[in-house]
Structure formats: structure tokens, C-alpha cells
Amino acid sequence: MARGVNWRRPVKTLVEGLERYEQQTREKYRDRFAALADGQAPLAMLITCADSRLVPNLVASAEPGELFIVRNVANLVPAAREDGDEAEHCSVTAAVWYALEVLGVRNVVVCGHSGCGGMKAALAPEPPPSPALRRWLALASGSVETWRTKGPLDSTLAEHDQLSQIATRQQVANLETHSFVRERVARGDVRLYAWWFDIGAGRMLAYSEKDGRYVPAVEVVGEPELRVA
Numbered sequence: 001m002a003r004g005v006n007w008r009r010p011v012k013t014l015v016e017g018l019e020r021y022e023q024q025t026r027e028k029y030r031d032r033f034a035a036l037a038d039g040q041a042p043l044a045m046l047i048t049c050a051d052s053r054l055v056p057n058l059v060a061s062a063e064p065g066e067l068f069i070v071r072n073v074a075n076l077v078p079a080a081r082e083d084g085d086e087a088e089h090c091s092v093t094a095a096v097w098y099a100l101e102v103l104g105v106r107n108v109v110v111c112g113h114s115g116c117g118g119m120k121a122a123l124a125p126e127p128p129p130s131p132a133l134r135r136w137l138a139l140a141s142g143s144v145e146t147w148r149t150k151g152p153l154d155s156t157l158a159e160h161d162q163l164s165q166i167a168t169r170q171q172v173a174n175l176e177t178h179s180f181v182r183e184r185v186a187r188g189d190v191r192l193y194a195w196w197f198d199i200g201a202g203r204m205l206a207y208s209e210k211d212g213r214y215v216p217a218v219e220v221v222g223e224p225e226l227r228v229a
């Protein structure tokens with residue numbers, strides 16, 4: 001196994017982690033949590049995969065109260081429906097609306113990653129046995145089509161990673177199908193980003209419109225960054 005770690009076996013228990021927090025970490029964050037007790041003003045909203053290897057707070061060096069995060073399988077964002085019915089798959093839309101309208105979040109990031117199980121399932125010859133997962137991953141079918149017809153952004157990557165990079169960009173486009181997002185972006189009040197985490201390298205990339213590919217995220221998320229309103 002890489003670095004001598006057997007990744008299939010938990011190396012510690014949940015209770016050990018809780019004990020360490022109580023003994024070592026809780027006191028360090030006492031003042032910060034007390035200050036946050038009555039509200040939040042996050043720097044950004046992140047929509048990312050449920051995958052345990054994605055640790056947004058670590059990569060963004062973010063403290064409690066700084067990132068408003070929605071996670072789901074394969075970091076998918078349902079597009080607005082033409083009939084205006086937002087009831088299906090409404091969790092993501094509801095969270096984005098709350099972040100922009102109530103919390104005044106000005107940066108929204110969709111973050112995909114390498115080795116995504118959801119992307120592998122979307123490309124597998126057999127659909128997953130779970131009806132729920134089949135229905136959810138159908139949201140990625142347009143991205144599969146784009147990948148097949150237009151090809152990858154980076155042909156050196158594995159096929160599921162090629163798809164993931166395209167799908168992550170597509171989810172940003174899906175965000176803009178919602179009028180409350182589109183209007184804010186047009187006014188310059190909100191900025192949208194597609195990020196992609198290379199797990200093996202431990203490196204965060206972001207899609208660069210200028211370069212037409214993913215580059216180190218710090219090059220894309222430069223100044224002028226949108227601050228909390």
C-alpha cells in the first residue's frame with residue numbers, strides 16, 4: 001500500500017477522534033465558536049463530492065464559519081427546469097439560494113476530484129443497482145455526452161477523470177440556469193468557479209477560461225477576489 005497505509009482499514013475509531021477534539025482542539029477554538037454562535041458570514045459556498053478524501057477546509061485553510069458546504073455524490077448541480085418546478089433534486093438549489101440571498105455569499109465553487117466513484121459509475125457499462133443512485137447520476141448524462149462528442153480537456157488523465165473535469169465545469173453552467181444566480185453573476189455580485197482536486201498530488205486546480213484547462217487554483221482565484229458583502 002502507498003506510504004505503508006492500508007486504506008481499506010480505519011486507522012482510528014470515531015471515539016478516539018472525539019476524545020482528541022475534547023482534549024486538544026476544543027479549547028483552542030473556544031472563542032471562535034462563541035463568536036459564531038449567533039450567525040455566519042462565510043467567504044464562499046462549496047459544492048463538492050461526498051468523497052472522504054476531499055477536505056475543503058484543509059485545502060482552503062478555512063476556519064469554522066468560513067465555508068458553506070453542500071456535498072453529494074459526484075458534486076452534481078441540478079439545472080433549473082424549464083417548467084419552473086424546483087421540487088425534484090431541490091436540496092442543492094435550496095442551499096445555493098440560502099447562501100446567496102440570506103448569507104450574502106459572493107463566491108460559489110463547484111469542486112470535483114480525481115478518482116470519483118460517481119464518475120466511474122456514470123461510465124460503467126452496467127448502471128448501479130440502486131435506483132436512487134441511477135436517478136441521481138442521470139444528472140451527469142449530459143456531461144458524458146459532451147465528453148464523448150467534444151473530447152477531454154486533458155487527454156493524459158484516466159477517462160473518469162476526463163469526465164469529472166468536464167462535468168465539474170458543466171455544474172457551474174447549471175448554476176447559471178437558475179435566474180437568482182445568473183442575475184447576481186451578471187451584476188458582478190457573485191463569482192462562480194470550477195475547482196478540481198487531484199488527490200494523488202494533493203493539489204487543488206481550477207478551470208481557467210483563459211487557458212481552456214484546469215491550472216493551479218491560486219492562479220485563477222487571484223485578486224480582485226469578491227469579499228463578504
Ligand SMILES: [Zn+2]
Pocket residue numbers: 049050051073074075113115116117118119
Ligand atoms: Zn466523487
